[in-house]
Amino acid sequence: MWDPKTVRKAERRYAQQLRKIARYIDTIVKSFDVNDPRSYPLIVSALNEYAGTLHHWAQNTAGRIMTDVALRDQKTWLIHAKDLSRGVRDQIRNTDIGAIYQKLMDDQVTLIKSLPLDAAQRVHDLATRTTIDGGRASEVAGLILATGHVTKSRANLIARTEISRAQSNFTEARAKNLGSQGYIWRTSEDPDVRSDHKELNGTFHKWDNPPIADQRAGVRAHPGCIYNCRCYAEPVVPDDYESL
Numbered sequence: 001m002w003d004p005k006t007v008r009k010a011e012r013r014y015a016q017q018l019r020k021i022a023r024y025i026d027t028i029v030k031s032f033d034v035n036d037p038r039s040y041p042l043i044v045s046a047l048n049e050y051a052g053t054l055h056h057w058a059q060n061t062a063g064r065i066m067t068d069v070a071l072r073d074q075k076t077w078l079i080h081a082k083d084l085s086r087g088v089r090d091q092i093r094n095t096d097i098g099a100i101y102q103k104l105m106d107d108q109v110t111l112i113k114s115l116p117l118d119a120a121q122r123v124h125d126l127a128t129r130t131t132i133d134g135g136r137a138s139e140v141a142g143l144i145l146a147t148g149h150v151t152k153s154r155a156n157l158i159a160r161t162e163i164s165r166a167q168s169n170f171t172e173a174r175a176k177n178l179g180s181q182g183y184i185w186r187t188s189e190d191p192d193v194r195s196d197h198k199e200l201n202g203t204f205h206k207w208d209n210p211p212i213a214d215q216r217a218g219v220r221a222h223p224g225c226i227y228n229c230r231c232y233a234e235p236v237v238p239d240d241y242e243s244l
């Protein structure tokens, strides 16, 4: 059915792209003398400036990846609908995903720019810590030096979270377009699945009423729509499309 492996491929490609930003941030930070606190404001402005240059790159990169995810989702639907009428297949092909695509794109541009902006904020906060709290200079220098590394982890998290979310949003749109009310929650069924989601595995939920996906925080979400979640929704479509 909805094969999570194809999503993982897109996720890896997106992570590769986002890690380029982390590497560039690393280069920016390391081009300054982190042992000299006078360079901290310069690092901050260099990172902020970098964020300002990222708009087109972000749009192109996210555009390619999101188009790929949307097309793979459409392909999956069409494979499962291959024995159904031309009308159903046309309906799948013609689902209007424009608004969802645009929203995802806007979110990606914001998230991509947030990598250097958050890095700048991090350096700023650390620099303030030396002056206000009298933090140890060498310790602060070390933490500032690790900014690229911290960004790399965030880049990976963004790729994982956003590709799953995109996949989930496209699937939902195509399912609803066929009159689907909801889906079966499916996990990747490996040891990394969190206990909250293990409990949800195999249960039915309505598109308009996501279940509690994080019991501790009380957050409701569809599969793949909460941080680091690799679960996916297996759409349930009306009886006429039962073979899906």
Ligand SMILES: [Zn+2]
Pocket (backbone or CB within 6 Å): 187, 194, 197, 223, 224, 228, 229, 230, 231
């Ligand atoms: Zn999950």
